[in-house]
Every structure is written in structure tokens, then in C-alpha cells.
Amino acid sequence: MNKLTKHQVSQALSPAASNSKGLRISPEDLLARTNGRVDLEALGQLAGQSIINPRQFDRRTVNAIAQMAAVLEMRNVEIDKPLDGKIAITAFFEPSTRTRLSFESAVQRLDGKVLSVPDGQVTGIAKGESLADIGEMFNTYGDVVIMRHPDTNSMEEIRRNLQRPLINAGNGSGHHPTQALIDWYALLKWRPELATEHCPPERRIHLGIIGTPGSMRAVKSFLRISLMFPGAVSKITIISEMADPVGLDLTEPIEQSVIPITITNDVQKVLPDLDVLYVNSIAFLGDSYRNLDARYKLDRNSKLKPGAVIMHPLARNQELSEDLDETEHNLYFAQAAGAVFVRQAILTAVLDRLDRINGI
């Protein structure tokens, strides 16, 4: 067995591994912008709250969560054990290893514990028991519930009896608020000026979205948060094969927004003008998931603007070629690498344990 070099060992075992390919984005600049201080007043308001819909947030809260995530990414706060004694229930009635493990890693890194329901549909929980009864049960089992469910109204249902904070990890065609916060954490690390009220015009972004916000919860939540950043987003273009891709949920916030929004189905035309391109293809239609907007396939030959970045909530299908992974357009791996820190920030705030983290 060939011994690894000290450098190789410390890389393989580093407490904060970064993405293997694509852009690397450091949290340092983001933190520097606020002199390393986290907006604890905004974060403190999350104590005891459920996180259901991104409309609960405003720009200040989004920025505060990103700052907190940056602190967690830069420092080894695990030694503070901020979630010691807390139990999170991960209840996935629609299985998702990626999202479930992300939350479970976040909890355990901070010394919390996990009760895991990897597949609520096939286990005893599904024997016709109502979500309200399940919520009642969770009251004495854990301190916070993280739920994914194929029914859009499931969050409301379980909260009929649940008295613990509930974190929506995806509800049917509804929302996926923590994913949107992860997405914006990546954007703010990539270009920290976006966090400020008055981003210089030449640093503002033209944001393209390939997907159908109305039936893709991750895209919908990302768009909802993006509307909170009128000083950072100069323009939004939605590229979809659907006639009305936006859906009812966002009609009003879009009308009230000062950001100009265009809808097109001609990806080739708009591509060279975009600074950020958000891609997704999994949509919820009626009562099941389908691959949508899959005729827009991105690869190394796509006419991307130099310096433009691609985002994707992952997992991906054919819409995003692996040949982009090694390019500087790949922000999606860095985006994914920030997920655990954002979820740690949210959980620490919701469980009112910000005071356990030394030196913030």
C-alpha cells in the first residue's frame, strides 16, 4: 500500500470538502462585506418558526441565512455542538436520498440526532393513517420535523396537530424553500455585491430560467426569492415549452416586482445574453413527476456568454451534459456543496441555538 502524502491525506479528510469540479466559491468575500458579522436580529426571528413557503422571507432574512451559512462553512463550529440534545425527524413520504441525507448531515454535524423515515409510503406509516395523526405522534418524538410529501397541501394537513417547527423539504407542486436559499447562497458567494442594496449596474445579472416554475417547486421557490433582489437582478427570462409556465402562486409577486420578466421558448436567442442560467427538468403534473423542458439540452457547445454560470438543484437528467462539469460555467457543483451549511444555518436558527455558536 502506497502511503499518501500529508497533503493528500489532509485533503481526503478535510472537515470541509469543497466541490471536485467547476467553480470554487469561497464564503470569505461574502462575510467580509458585513465585517464578518451575522445579522442575528433577522435570524433570531426564525426561532420556533416553520419554514413552509419562501414568501415568509425578505431580502434581509435571505442575506442573514447566507451569512450564517458562510460562518458555518468557514469555521469548524462542530466543536460547539449547537444542536446537542435536539432530535430532527426526517419524514420523506416521497423518497429523496439527496435531500434527506443533506438535512441529516446538517443535523449530525452539529451534534443533533435524527429519526429517519426514508420512505413513508412503504412503511407502516402509510396504513391509512392521516397526516394530522402523524403530526400528533411527532410532537413527542422530536424537536423539529423535516417533511417531503407528494401532496401540495400536506404541510397544512400535518400542522393541524403538529406543534413542532416544520421544515418543508418539498410539497408536490408547491415549494422547496430551503433549496431556494441554497441557490441564493451560491449566487451571493459567487458575486457578493448581489447582497447589497445598490449593486453596481454592470454587476447585476440577467437571470435565465429553463423550466416551468408553475409545476417545478424548486424553480418556483428560486424565482420567488429572486424577486426579492430587484437591486441585483436586472432582468429575468423564463425559457419554457409551456404556454403559461409561471402559474398562479407567483402571479401577484411578479406583477408587483420591478424586475422585467420575459417568457420565451427560444433558448438559442437568449442564451448568449444570460449571466446566470438556472436549469431543471423535473415537473409535477397532476399527480406524478415528469420530465419537462427536456428538449433544451445544455452542453459544451451551447452558446454561453463568457463568465456565465449554470445552476441546477440536482439530480439531473439529460438536460445538463456532464461535459460541462470541468468548465468554469459549472456553478452547480459549488451550489450543491453549500447545501449542508444553509440547512445548518436554518436549523440552528429555528431551534433557537444561535447562542451556542461561539464568536458570532
Added chain:
Amino acid sequence: MNKLTKHQVSQALSPAASNSKGLRISPEDLLARTNGRVDLEALGQLAGQSIINPRQFDRRTVNAIAQMAAVLEMRNVEIDKPLDGKIAITAFFEPSTRTRLSFESAVQRLDGKVLSVPDGQVTGIAKGESLADIGEMFNTYGDVVIMRHPDTNSMEEIRRNLQRPLINAGNGSGHHPTQALIDWYALLKWRPELATEHCPPERRIHLGIIGTPGSMRAVKSFLRISLMFPGAVSKITIISEMADPVGLDLTEPIEQSVIPITITNDVQKVLPDLDVLYVNSIAFLGDSYRNLDARYKLDRNSKLKPGAVIMHPLARNQELSEDLDETEHNLYFAQAAGAVFVRQAILTAVLDRLDRINGI
């Protein structure tokens, strides 16, 4: 985001949440009865024992477990970390999210660790491996095994090689001893005089059971423990659609009991006289589960005696209407809310860690 009030936050994050609806029953009165002292001599006998069948217990042990559960419910004993270093294996060959998570919460709250087998039938464990071989495997993996299995003789089978304490979490049409202890914990909190040898006659209960003890393990175990309380239970009425609902297991203990037992299929007639009504509808017949006794449906219009309480091991089907949840007849939510504490009491005793809990 609207900040919650301090009171709302502390309720959402309280270490010991109670049930959201129905009767709230405090453990204080139960403990006061023994001047806050737990019968450690009786509890200590559980050290290293397997918990298979309620016939292992007597009234004194049932009371001691209830006292211990009450201490755990009232005090924040998690800081004592009584199960530190202990591993519990939850082996569910018949899936049950409710029971599995209840045990896993109990273990983790006391700082023990969990090896989880949520669905023993579909995982590799089922590749024709014998329960005896599985028991041999568990010897070196964990310190205590919590097993549910559709075969009634499964407990015997695994104990051919298993040297660790085994806790029966339900075996076919056999028993479910921890559920019965949870049921009696609720009764003793609700009316603490039931714990004493000489409960005043007017406080004794007429206990009704809708269900078929012979093929419903939870009901069977509850009835078995109830027979240990002749000074508290003045009368038992079993309401079932089966000709012989009791089954062979309990023939002898019923014959030896001084409590008069009646069997009827006329729920309307007996209902107004009951103080406590225990309801269940899931029965094990031959080799699968079926809904039995489902023609007895309870709702707000049922002619219940004022002050009478309904118990149910949950999950429920149609036999118990949600419109009872908000009434004072609902003891079943409080009953469920005590489950974790009873299981903590049992595990702490079985694993011989009572001495780690300060001040008992």
C-alpha cells in the same frame, strides 16, 4: 417574517411537548402518591431481562415502570445521558413507523445509539437467513434488540442464539407488552388512585374493550395487565363480533381473576356504563392483518358516559372518528404522548442504567 412571542417559541421548542388535543394528564399526581420516589427494587429486577410477554410482570412492576416514566416526563434527565455508549437494534420485520420511531426517540433522547432495520422483509436480512442466525449476528452489533415480527414464535426463534436482552415490539397474534405498559401509564396518570391497593369503590373503573384480544396483540396485552389490577378494575366488558374473542392465551388468567368479565356484541347497551373504553380494530387472522370489529364506530354521537375516556393504541382506522379529538373523552392522544417515557423507563432498567439518573 413575523417573530413569534417568547411564549410561542418556548412552546414550539419545549423539551417535553404534550398532546395537542383532548385530555392533558400530568405525571405529578402519580409521583406525589409515592412521595416522588420510584420503586427501584422492582425496577432493578428488569436488569438484563428480555421483555416478551406481560405475564412476566406483576402490579408492583407495572407501577414502578409508571413511576419511572413519570420522573422522565417531569424532569429533563437527558443531561444525565443514561444510555451513553449503548446501542439498541430496532429490527422491524413487520414495518411500523410509529412504534419504531417511538423506541428510537426513547433511545436517542437518553443518548443511546440506534441501528435501524426499518423493513427487515425487503432487505438482505430476508435472503432466507434464519432468525437464529440473525440473533447470533446481533450479539456483537448491539446491547439490546427491539424486534417486531409477523410470526408469533419469532421471539423464541431469535432467542435460540441471541444473548442480549430482547424487547418484543409485537409478534404476530402474540403480545405487545410495552404498548400495554404505555396504556396503563395513561390510566394511572389519569386516575392515580388506580395504582393503590385499595382504590375507593367509586373511583374503580368499568373497563370496556372493543376488539378481539385473541387476535389483537395490543388488546391482549392490555387485558393481561388489566387483570393485575383487581382493586382498580371493578368490571370488564369485551365487545366483539367474534364468538370467542378471548383466545387460549388468556383463558387461565381470566379464570383465576376476581374481576367479573362479560362478553357482548351490543355496544349501544354497554356504552353508557363504561368509564374507560379501549378501542382497536387491527387483528391478526391466520397469517395477515385484517380490520375487525369495524362495525363499531365511535364518534361524537356515541352515548358515552360523562367523564368517560377513550383509549386507542393507534394508528386508527374508521373505528374512531376525528370529531372526538377535541373532546374530553380523548385520552388516546395523551396515551400516545406517554409512549416515549415508558419506553425510556424500560430501556434504562433493562440496560441497568438506573443509577445514571440523578436524584431518583
Added chain:
Amino acid sequence: MNKLTKHQVSQALSPAASNSKGLRISPEDLLARTNGRVDLEALGQLAGQSIINPRQFDRRTVNAIAQMAAVLEMRNVEIDKPLDGKIAITAFFEPSTRTRLSFESAVQRLDGKVLSVPDGQVTGIAKGESLADIGEMFNTYGDVVIMRHPDTNSMEEIRRNLQRPLINAGNGSGHHPTQALIDWYALLKWRPELATEHCPPERRIHLGIIGTPGSMRAVKSFLRISLMFPGAVSKITIISEMADPVGLDLTEPIEQSVIPITITNDVQKVLPDLDVLYVNSIAFLGDSYRNLDARYKLDRNSKLKPGAVIMHPLARNQELSEDLDETEHNLYFAQAAGAVFVRQAILTAVLDRLDRINGI
């Protein structure tokens, strides 16, 4: 409830339970051979390494791992909490409760944490996501990945992006290196002279293998390690119903070995001459698992040499009768009982935490 004796309690709750039946083999003699000292130089080379194929090892490393396992088996090192703060991901795309729980027990006993994927095929992870993308995801979720997968090339695939150490827990018809180390740990405890360079000729073993190394990964890995012990193994006989049971992987190491290797299909003839008989029947053929070599059934009537021992990686099928369990030929239960300690030794070395174990 009858109180157990102090001895019965301490046996049921002993921190290091041994096997219930068959030979008991103590780690003491093995350690005594090196004056209780572990070869930390050899073990240290595992820091940050992936464990994919037994060809990575040499005799010295195998001995060092066995020594470390022996220390872990003899001492209660859990109080050192050597894996504190580390997260292991157990990703089983081919379910195996036995192997998964063994690793998860090893991690948790040393105070590490676990992210568990009990059945990668049925959960969201399988939605067409590539192993490379899954590896990228794991980079920020955990510190080490333990993977089993039905595809032989899966280890290579996930390592395209995975930067964390990877431990192969079985890959198609490939390898199962930790199982082979467990097997040799049992042999070295059983007859510690085998660890030395010059084992006295009369203590060397004639090793029989019932099985098809070419399509049985556990058998293949065991044979591969056995070839590293020419001073201990005087002869190897492979008993298989296949024409060419060895397969391509081992052609070269077998040719280079000084140990004489014979292939036969006449088990009766060779049986009385064997000192050690390794048995397995699960083979990977094409793309699924099949019971092979099942016509060789061992039971109490088999003509075993006095003092000969039987090994089996378990789970077993019909090839190994339970009537051998109570005999002195049964080394397989002791072999299984060593699994957790060997995996602890590997994980502690790979995660570079040997320095956290006091007094080695």
C-alpha cells in the same frame, strides 16, 4: 419477574459479547505475539486511503489490522470516542442488513455518526442519477463512504468525483476486502503462529475452499489474502462445480504464488485432509445472484478431520447445516463475532484517528 443473577446480568450486558456457540477464540494470544504492540507504521499508511481491492494489502498490513482489531476486542476503547465528529455514509445499492449494520455498529461504537442508505435502488438516489454525481454529493455530506453495489465497476464510477475515502463493501463479482480481513482475523486468533514468518510446518494449514472464487467476491478476496501467507498455508484446494472456478482476476497472483493450488470437484476425497474449510454458495453470474456449489452440503456427518474448522462469511443457505453450530468445527460464529472489531480498526486507520486510542 425472576431477578437474574449478577453473573447473568453482566453476561447479557457485557460490552463485548462473544459468539453463542462453537469455538471461542480469544484475541489475547495474537496480541501476546507482538507484546501487545500494534504495528502503527503499517496501519498509519491507511490514512486517507480507499479500500477497494485486497491486492492493496500485504501480509504486514493484514497482520497490523488484526492486531488493532484484537486491541479493540480486548479493551473498552469506546470511552476514547476515537471517531467523534466523523460521519460515515453507508450506501447500499444492493441491500445487506448484515454488512450494513456491522459497519454502522463499528462506527457508532467509536462515537462516529452514520448517514444510512439501506436500499439505494428504491430510493430517490436511483432516479437515473449517475454514480459520479452521487460521489460529488457525498463529498460534503460525510467523511468516509462505505458502498456496496451490484456493478463491478461501481467503485471506479463513484470515484470519478468522490474525494473522500471509499470502502468497498462488495461490488458485483469484484471484491469484498473487509470480509477477507475479518476472515483472516479469525484464522490468526485461532492459530496465532500463522501470523509469523516461519510458522512451524506441523501448524501450517491445508486450506479448502468450497466455492467459485471467480464469481464469489467474498471467496475471491479471501483467496487473494491467503496467497499473502505462504509461510502459513501449505496447500490450497478449491472444490467447485465450475470448470474454471478461479477467474481472471487471480490468475496472475496464483501463478506467482509458491503455495500449491489444486482444483477438484470431489469434496469427499479431500475433506479428511483439510485443516480449514471455507464455504460459501452465493455467486454473481452475469447480472444476478445465484446459489452455486450447493450440492456440497456440510453437516455433522461430513468426514471432517478432528480439529478442522469451518469458515463461512454468512448469511448461509443449505450448504452448511445448523447441526454443526454446537461442534468445535464451528469457527464461523467466532469469525462473524470479529467483524465489528476489524471494521473499527480499518475505519480508525483510514480516518487517521489511531492517535485517539489511548495506550497503543
